[in-house]
Every structure is written in C-alpha cells, then in structure tokens.
Amino acid sequence: MNIGEVLNHTSPALFLPDLQATDKQGILTELVEGLISGTDIHNADTIMAMLQSRENLGSTAVGPGIAFPHGRTLAVQKLTILMARSAAGVDFDSEDGDPTHLFFVLIAPPQDRDHRYIKSLAALIDRAQDADLRTKLMEAEDYDAFCAAMREE
Amino acid sequence: MHPQLQLLVALQDMEEMIREVEEKGDELEGMGFKHGGLEDLRKAREDVASQVDPRHMSWYRRLTGKFGHAVVPVVNNLCTGCFNNIPSSFVSKTNVNKVQKCESCGRILYWP
Numbered sequence: 001m002n003i004g005e006v007l008n009h010t011s012p013a014l015f016l017p018d019l020q021a022t023d024k025q026g027i028l029t030e031l032v033e034g035l036i037s038g039t040d041i042h043n044a045d046t047i048m049a050m051l052q053s054r055e056n057l058g059s060t061a062v063g064p065g066i067a068f069p070h071g072r073t074l075a076v077q078k079l080t081i082l083m084a085r086s087a088a089g090v091d092f093d094s095e096d097g098d099p100t101h102l103f104f105v106l107i108a109p110p111q112d113r114d115h116r117y118i119k120s121l122a123a124l125i126d127r128a129q130d131a132d133l134r135t136k137l138m139e140a141e142d143y144d145a146f147c148a149a150m151r152e153e
Numbered sequence: 154m155h156p157q158l159q160l161l162v163a164l165q166d167m168e169e170m171i172r173e174v175e176e177k178g179d180e181l182e183g184m185g186f187k188h189g190g191l192e193d194l195r196k197a198r199e200d201v202a203s204q205v206d207p208r209h210m211s212w213y214r215r216l217t218g219k220f221g222h223a224v225v226p227v228v229n230n231l232c233t234g235c236f237n238n239i240p241s242s243f244v245s246k247t248n249v250n251k252v253q254k255c256e257s258c259g260r261i262l263y264w265p
Contacts, residue, residue, distance in 0.1 A: 046159070050170070053194060053197065054170065071169075072173070073162075074226055076265070110166075110169050125184050
C-alpha cells in the first residue's frame with residue numbers, strides 16, 4: 001500500500017496541527033475529541049477505552065518522536081486516520097524515552113478482515129523512518145503541506 | 154447507550170485486540186510494537202466479562218461461537234450481521250434502555 005492510498009482515509013478535518021496537552025492521557029483525550037469532531041463517529045468512550053487498552057498492551061510510540069495509536073472498534077464503520085502534531089512534545093512512553101511530537105491514529109472496524117489498517121500502519125511506519133520528512137511534518141503550515149510532504153519520496 | 158451494551162462492546166473490542174496479537178503479533182512486532190501487556194489485557198477482559206449480566210454473557214458467548222462477532226453495528230436500519238431490516242421501533246425511547254437483539258439472526262445490536 002502506498003502513502004497516497006493511506007491518505008485517502010484522512011481529511012483536513014482529521015488534522016490537529018497544534019495539540020495542547022502535556023501528558024499522555026491528555027493527548028489521547030485530544031485525539032479522540034478530534035476524531036469525534038472531524039467525523040460522524042459518536043461514541044468517544046468506546047474509542048477511548050480501545051486506545052487505552054492498546055497503550056496498556058504496549059506503547060504505540062515506536063517511531064523516533066512518532067506514535068501510532070491504533071486498533072479496531074465497533075464505534076467506526078470504515079478505516080479512519082487522524083494526524084496530529086505537538087510542538088512541545090509529550091512523554092508517550094516511547095522506548096527511547098524521547099518526547100513524541102507526531103501522532104498518526106488509525107481506527108478500523110472489526111470487519112476489516114483483509115487487515116487494511118495494518119497495511120496502512122506498515123506504510124506509515126516505513127515512511128516515518130525518514131528524518132528529513134519528520135522535520136518537514138513539524139514545519140508544514142497546513143494539512144495540504146503536511147500531506148504533500150508525506151507523498152514526497 | 155445501555156451500560157450492559159457498553160460493556161459488551163468493550164469486551165468484543167478487547168477480544169478483537171487479543172486475537173489480533175495472537176494472529177498478527179509477529180508482523181506487528183516487526184514494525185516495532187511490543188505486547189508485554191498481553192496478560193494484563195486478558196485479565197482486564199475477564200474483569201469486564203465479570204461485570205456483564207450472566208444472561209447477556211450467555212448470549213454473547215453463544216453468538217460469538219456461532220458468528221465470530223456477537224455484537225454488530227446497525228447501519229442504515231440494517232443489521233450488518235444478516236442485513237435484515239431493523240424496525241425503527243427498536244430505537245424508540247421505549248427500547249433505548251434495553252440490550253437489543255436482531256429479530257432475524259439474534260445478534261446483539263449496536264448503534265454506532
């Protein structure tokens with residue numbers, strides 16, 4: 001799966017360029033609020049419970065300065081991707097202990113049986129290995145610039 | 154949402170997560186994800202299950218065994234398990250405090 005296909009599952013309404021929270025719980029709350037306000041998804045509690053379970057399983061902050069909170073839940077009807085950024089960075093329990101600045105949230109319905117969201121996750125993680133890209137994402141002025149940087153190879 | 158339905162949805166989501174680690178764990182770990190909390194997640198699942206009314210739990214287990222997923226979303230007034238029409242009376246105020254089952258297939262219904 002290429003990045004262009006992955007980005008088909010997000011939208012300008014699912015871009016949070018300036019997260020304000022200063023801890024992991026606050027960031028998760030902001031991310032879920034962003035999902036609710038940017039889509040027709042309603043059940044915030046269900047999504048929050050799923051994301052918290054996933055973080056308890058093991059932190060999703062696996063990239064350098066990047067986290068990929070993800071999972072399946074009945075609360076969504078299709079793969080939905082939210083992209084977010086924190087200028088200050090937060091402690092998201094990353095293995096290297098460094099603050100996390102970039103967040104890619106992938107939420108899929110249970111019936112995503114071809115594991116489309118895992119393929120999307122793999123494509124995003126692979127793309128995020130590029131240090132220059134991470135700099136561009138932190139500096140991108142808006143959603144279009146953010147996506148344009150993601151599409152550059 | 155009915156508190157029992159909220160528990161059943163949380164339970165099914167947790168079981169989906171556990172199944173994913175069991176089936177795709179190697180692939181996910183290859184991406185860098187760790188699953189050290191798997192046993193804790195299994196315990197959390199049991200904790201949620203213990204809060205579900207035994208009658209609902211019995212339905213849930215029987216339906217999961219039969220269909221794979223006991224709880225299914227209702228989309229466009231259709232049960233997405235069997236695609237039979239769900240009467241609009243199911244979402245009336247009279248029924249909002251019940252755990253609803255599809256009259257056709259018996260799956261537990263969830264309005265996302």
